[in-house]
Amino acid sequence: MKPASAAEVGLTYSYFSPNFQFMNQTIIKNSIRKIAEDHGALLGVCRIDDDLRRVFHFEIQKIAEKMTHAISIGMPLSKSVMDTLIDHPNMLYKAHYRQVNAVLDDTALAISSEIERNGHRALPIPASMVLKRHPMIGHLSHREVAFRAGLGWWGKNNLLVNRKYGSKIRLVTVLTDSELEPDEISTENCGDCRACLKACPVGAISDDKDLFSLEACSAQVQKFARENDYGMYICGLCLKACPGKK
Numbered sequence: 001m002k003p004a005s006a007a008e009v010g011l012t013y014s015y016f017s018p019n020f021q022f023m024n025q026t027i028i029k030n031s032i033r034k035i036a037e038d039h040g041a042l043l044g045v046c047r048i049d050d051d052l053r054r055v056f057h058f059e060i061q062k063i064a065e066k067m068t069h070a071i072s073i074g075m076p077l078s079k080s081v082m083d084t085l086i087d088h089p090n091m092l093y094k095a096h097y098r099q100v101n102a103v104l105d106d107t108a109l110a111i112s113s114e115i116e117r118n119g120h121r122a123l124p125i126p127a128s129m130v131l132k133r134h135p136m137i138g139h140l141s142h143r144e145v146a147f148r149a150g151l152g153w154w155g156k157n158n159l160l161v162n163r164k165y166g167s168k169i170r171l172v173t174v175l176t177d178s179e180l181e182p183d184e185i186s187t188e189n190c191g192d193c194r195a196c197l198k199a200c201p202v203g204a205i206s207d208d209k210d211l212f213s214l215e216a217c218s219a220q221v222q223k224f225a226r227e228n229d230y231g232m233y234i235c236g237l238c239l240k241a242c243p244g245k246k
């Protein structure tokens with residue numbers, strides 16, 4: 001018989017009791033999905049295979065040996081904020097970018113706590129922690145996890161593209177040893193859309209996504225940061241242009 005969801009048994013993440021330590025994986029997944037939804041975010045799950053594990057930063061490699069699954073959480077950006085971008089980033093976008101990252105980190109923490117309350121390990125990976133700038137390196141690729149967890153496909157702009165939100169979505173990851181059911185990988189792609197090619201000021205994006213120029217993109221975001229004293233590398237123009245599949 002199919003196990004009851006957290007909602008069906010009248011529970012929410014905020015008042016699970018220790019009596020539910022051994023709730024099964026389906027209920028845990030329903031519960032953490034609800035936490036994500038309560039924060040306005042999407043959630044997907046994938047298994048951690050050797051290819052994914054290989055690119056984990058050394059800071060998390062040891063603890064990640066215990067982890068079998070990765071949870072991707074995606075938070076949509078405000079369309080209205082994105083609409084203020086014309087041909088360069090601005091302070092409103094910078095503030096919004098930080099705000100969304102903070103909410104993502106809060107969401108990852110709440111989900112990690114829920115998993116740990118149910119007797120499993122959970123490791124939240126910060127949404128936007130840059131460990132090295134040239135080339136840009138974090139603890140892992142949130143985009144790769146999100147792709148494997150079914151939140152979208154790899155776009156021509158080298159970002160995740162979600163069907164509903166396009167690339168206007170930011171990501172965070174939680175690693176866990178909880179054997180959650182993985183989600184389906186998206187089989188969609190950009191098709192003949194070229195919106196981001198037209199939006200990029202330096203021609204970093206090509207029709208062939210494998211020809212994306214990281215060098216050209218990176219040089220441009222550094223230029224924006226220098227010219228405007230943002231203190232962080234942001235652009236946003238190809239995100240704004242990306243429609244997803246509307």
Ligand code: SF4
Nearest residue numbers: 200217220235237238
């Ligand atoms: S982030 Fe900016 S510079 Fe980089 S590919 Fe997108 S539009 Fe071009």
Ligand code: SF4
Nearest residue numbers: 155156190193196242
């Ligand atoms: S704007 Fe179009 S081509 Fe570019 S990443 Fe989005 S869907 Fe793909």
